[in-house]
Amino acid sequence: MPRQRGWWKRRLRGRGCRLTVPRQAILELLSKSSEHLSAEDIYFKVKKIYPAIGLTTVYRTLELLVNMGVVSKFDFGDGRARYELAANSEDEENHHHHLICTSCGKVINYTDFVNQEKELIEKTENKLATKYNFEINNHQIQFYGICPNCKK
Amino acid sequence: MPRQRGWWKRRLRGRGCRLTVPRQAILELLSKSSEHLSAEDIYFKVKKIYPAIGLTTVYRTLELLVNMGVVSKFDFGDGRARYELAANSEDEENHHHHLICTSCGKVINYTDFVNQEKELIEKTENKLATKYNFEINNHQIQFYGICPNCKK
């Protein structure tokens, strides 16, 4: 089932964080976007509905949300971080991995095959957790290559 | 079988690149190190045996080696890139994935379970290549969590 609008309010408050307009605007945007956005992307998009927003606040909010596990941060190798709403257990729809073109930087989210990966990932996660005594709470899988356009 | 000393000479020359002292010093260092080093780490280590080295040259050489596929570049989320000698087909010993502590930044190379992953990775790689018409030539798998020290 998809997440309800405003589900993050409790989570923020639970952490003793305030429910501010900029934070809500950023979360609202992220939950509508299916793309991996840079901080600047988010800044400009939020600016359209809340012009007073500052880039600093975007960075700060993203850091907070990443720490809360609400947002995932990625590096696709072009020198700027990308952010997306994290998948959660109630809403698996959003879980995907990335396919990145090292020539033009294009990124494809693929959800195919993720189920087959899932079992192995879980096993590995458990084994690693035991062997290295880590508390594992996330993973990333990325494939790098050349996209159809750049092959031409 | 381990790679022979100086194996990179042909590869550089084959690309029309010159075999310079700084490049050799950097490669020599990388082939001795089992760790994931930042550009600055490499700079200081090489400086001990070749004091004239410049940080700029380190960056340039690393970029070249990454493009050649000799070195792999990683991002562990602390704002600086890490480099290690890439695994190659003759020498599988070096193939591993990463387990990263999001609290202190500690990184563990794990080679366990990589064989089991391998089959799945190859399958996925083929399927993705077909479906998205990508020419895939690399992948990264990273687990994130809290290390034993930071759990305390």
Next chain:
DNA sequence: TTTGCTATTGAAAATCATTTTCATAAACAT
């Protein structure tokens, strides 16, 4: 509702890894 405390904000300045510029030096083909 009003008040007061404190977290949050935005602008500007600071930071820090990485790149670019440019004049000099070192490879290496001849």
Next chain:
DNA sequence: ATGTTTATGAAAATGATTTTCAATAGCAAA
């Protein structure tokens, strides 16, 4: 040995992200 490039290193430039700091806005309590 020589000449042509490619490669180098220092310094300056870049660009994403952080920090600083005074002003603002959430929200708990009255």
